[in-house]
């Protein structure tokens with residue numbers, strides 16, 4: 001076990017994947033000498049050469065479309081999108097080509113492309129640098145979408161994403177890049193949890209709290225704070241946003257009867273809606289209360305002075321737990337309770 | 338250097354020509370050296386190809402009118418651009434086409450029934466790209482130019498000496514993807530041939546709406562040499578494509594070819610060009626027909642045209658009848674065939 005930061009863990013995972021398969025190439029803006037604006041690819045161009053760690057022209061559709069061509073040729077491109085809010089010029093190539101070519105060609109052409117996206121807020125950035133665009137992609141079949149919440153997962157899941165013959169969007173919670181954690185670099189990938197598997201990170205019995213990416217550590221704090229209030233929270237880290245591993249969610253909700261979902265992304269049409277609907281369909285008779293969503297507001301990501309209000313934090317998630325538990329909460333007055 | 342210079346001469350001026358609309362063989366310093374080996378029997382082969390694909394195109398159009406195909410994008414008028422370029426390719430060159438390159442697909446050996454699978458609504462693509470080195474036809478305008486460019490990055494990395502060619506229309510040149518592809522191809526000096534069929538129309542929009550300069554004139558701004566050729570002259574197109582492929586395969590990077598041609602039919606069978614196009618324009622272009630000019634040239638060379646036409650017509654009839662029977666005998670898919678027979682999600686877990 002080595003203690004390393006989240007960012008370093010992704011770097012180590014990329015390095016290992018590149019070591020093991022010469023067809024793995026990295027592409028992106030400023031990922032070479034600079035090592036990326038977040039330094040995630042630090043040192044890789046020096047060690048693997050400019051033909052495998054490619055500083056591309058500044059054009060996201062160009063990067064994604066050439067990655068498609070490389071995949072056609074048998075490569076496994078790993079594309080870095082510099083920030084969440086800059087993925088949109090590549091949206092057409094992702095949705096119309098990356099996601100569909102495998103289906104379009106009846107399985108003949110595979111698209112083993114990994115798209116790394118630093119996402120989410122909390123770093124005091126200007127517009128376009130703090131977004132959570134994951135639902136645009138979970139809505140598109142043909143894509144796998146994952147989000148990592150800790151250095152060990154970051155390390156193993158980047159390798160699993162690269163090894164996958166499916167295209168994978170790999171969402172990295174940029175505000176957690178400097179979080180440290182233990183990473184087993186010798187871990188056998190075949191023994192690691194499947195990339196699609198959700199994981200119960202805190203066990204509990206009163207309410208199920210589902211989240212992913214940057215809010216997993218907040219959710220752990222919520223579980224600790226709630227236990228002081230006598231509420232036992234079970235925290236589930238989704239890890240895979242598409243497809244969703246519903247089994248552990250169902251098992252948990254059958255036990256707790258209550259569900260809270262939290263994410264930074266806006267509420268309308270978000271993952272929380274999908275999870276609430278699916279769990280309601282699957283576990284209706286077990287639910288003691290309506291599922292509760294605690295999310296970013298349905299507004300464009302606000303200027304950074306507002307982000308502490310916009311992002312779900314411990315207080316807002318605790319309030320959501322109170323709602324699910326039928327305890328006094330911020331909406332009680334509105335509901336006349 | 339001098340060749341580079343002479344290429345530039347062919348960028349914005351009159352299209353380079355070897356066979357005039359009247360079927361006269363004329364000289365071109367730029368193109369002639371690349372078709373020295375082309376004798377009358379080779380030309381007769383190109384003639385056959387053009388007649389056959391026109392017949393395929395006509396048959397498919399009829400099949401659409403008879404309700405056997407949902408839609409068809411005719412290539413009528415663009416035979417020389419497609420045959421001249423496709424016959425310049427080597428087996429391991431990889432083609433990234435749009436939806437209109439059925440003539441190119443035919444040259445690459447795509448099975449006739451596979452040509453119409455998509456247009457009958459049976460499948461999202463007709464063939465396995467790796468069997469014929471032709472990517473699945475692209476409907477998103479311009480997207481395939483980036484795929485060709487990325488594939489070419491792979492070729493360079495692999496140390497391969499083949500090239501990619503990507504086909505797109507005049508309308509596509511306005512798309513960001515085409516421009517981005519040219520940036521990438523130029524910066525990385527990639528073996529890509531950008532083959533633009535300027536057929537003068539993007540559905541109802543004339544080429545003047547896309548560009549105020551000849552399309553080939555854009556490429557030098559990217560650092561990409563360009564050739565503007567008569568796209569109805571199969572020999573000129575063959576020569577230009579050979580120039581571009583030679584440059585690509587010898588490390589000289591991309592070339593942009595503008596083949597100046599004309600879409601004599603509608604955009605697709607669902608289109609009505611009488612709403613936006615002057616009938617005189619069509620008459621003008623009929624006089625520049627790619628097939629009749631080659632017939633005139635061969636005739637002037639003393640070729641027995643009666644025999645050639647009879648042979649070629651017999652072949653075209655046979656191909657058309659195969660296409661028709663392949664089409665009407667294609668069974669409807671079962672509803673559950675919509676689900677892939679392979680796993681869309683292959684990865685562990």
Ligand SMILES: Cc1ncc(C[n+]2csc(CCOP(=O)(O)OP(=O)(O)O)c2C)c(N)n1
Pocket residue numbers: 437476477478505506507508509510536538539540600604
């Ligand atoms: C991105 C995109 N926008 C719009 C369309 C609809 N569309 C299909 S063909 C076409 C015109 C294309 O013209 P051009 O590039 O000149 O090629 P041509 O059809 O003449 O061969 C349009 C607008 C499309 N397929 N893709």
